[in-house]
Amino acid sequence: KQEVTQIPAALSVPEGENLVLNCSFTDSAIYNLQWFRQDPGKGLTSLLLIQSSQREQTSGRLNASLDKSSGRSTLYIAASQPGDSATYLCAVRPGKGDTDKLIFGTGTRLQVFP
Amino acid sequence: DGGITQSPKYLFRKEGQNVTLSCEQNLNHDAMYWYRQDPGQGLRLIYYSQIVNDFQKGDIAEGYSVSREKKESFPLTVTSAQKNPTAFYLCASSEQGASTEAFFGQGTRLTVV
Numbered sequence: 001k002q003e004v005t006q007i008p009a010a011l012s013v014p015e016g017e018n019l020v021l022n023c024s025f026t027d028s029a030i031y032n033l034q035w036f037r038q039d040p041g042k043g044l045t046s047l048l049l050i051q052s053s054q055r056e057q058t059s060g061r062l063n064a065s066l067d068k069s070s071g072r073s074t075l076y077i078a079a080s081q082p083g084d085s086a087t088y089l090c091a092v093r094p095g096k097g098d099t100d101k102l103i104f105g106t107g108t109r110l111q112v113f114p
Numbered sequence: 115d116g117g118i119t120q121s122p123k124y125l126f127r128k129e130g131q132n133v134t135l136s137c138e139q140n141l142n143h144d145a146m147y148w149y150r151q152d153p154g155q156g157l158r159l160i161y162y163s164q165i166v167n168d169f170q171k172g173d174i175a176e177g178y179s180v181s182r183e184k185k186e187s188f189p190l191t192v193t194s195a196q197k198n199p200t201a202f203y204l205c206a207s208s209e210q211g212a213s214t215e216a217f218f219g220q221g222t223r224l225t226v227v
Contacts, residue, residue, distance in 0.1 A: 004156065031212040043120070043204055044218040051213055089157075091216075099212045100164065101147070101172060104156035 002027045002094050006105035013080055013112055021075040021108045023090035028068050031093040034102065035064050035075050038087045047088075048075070052095065080112045116141050118219035120205050125224045127192065127199060135190045135222045137205035143217075144210040146188035150174060151202040151221075160203075163188055164210060192224060200226050 036044040091102040159172030177196025
C-alpha cells in the first residue's frame with residue numbers, strides 16, 4: 001500500500017531564506033507526483049506536476065525534484081517571502097492498482113516571518 | 115475564468131439530516147473527485163467519476179452518495195448514515211488519464227450542529 005510522508009510537519013524561517021520541503025513515498029511505481037499549496041480554510045492550488053519520467057520541474061522561485069527509485073521528492077523555495085506562508089502538500093498517483101486517485105501526505109506547514 | 119466552483123462555502127447539518135454539496139467545473143474535464151480533509155490527516159478519497167453516468171467508491175465512501183448526470187457537475191450527498199461528517203470537503207477534476215494534473219475547488223466546510 002502506497003504511503004506518503006512529509007517531513008517536517010511544520011517549519012518557521014526568516015524571510016529571504018532558501019528552503020527545502022521533503023516528500024517520501026513507499027512504492028516507486030508512480031505515474032506522477034504533484035505539489036500543492038493550501039492557505040488556511042482554502043482549497044488546494046497546484047504548484048508543480050512531475051511525471052515519473054522527469055527529474056525536476058521549475059516554476060518561478062519553486063523547483064521540485066523527483067527521485068523515483070529512492071521514493072523521494074523535494075520542493076525547493078528560493079528567497080522565501082511572507083506570502084509563501086501556507087501548508088504544502090505532495091501527492092502521488094500510483095502506477096499500479098488504484099491509478100485513478102491521488103495519495104496525499106499530511107503536509108508541511110510553512111511560516112515565513114519578516 | 116476556468117475553474118472549479120464549490121458551494122456553499124460553509125454548511126451546517128443537524129443530526130439525521132442529509133445535505134448536498136455542489137461541485138461544478140468549466141474545465142471540460144472528464145474526471146471528477148471528492149476528497150475529505152480532517153486535521154492532521156491527508157486528504158482521503160470519497161468517490162470519483164471518470165465519465166458521465168459512472169462513478170466508483172473511494173476509500174471512505176460509506177455514508178456518502180454521488181451522481182454524475184452532467185459532465186460539469188458532481189454533487190456529493192452526505193447522508194445521515196455518515197457518523198462523523200464534520201470535515202472540510204474538496205472537489206477536484208482532471209483530464210482523463212493517469213498522467214494528468216488535478217485541480218481543486220475552494221472547499222466546503224461542513225459542521226454538524
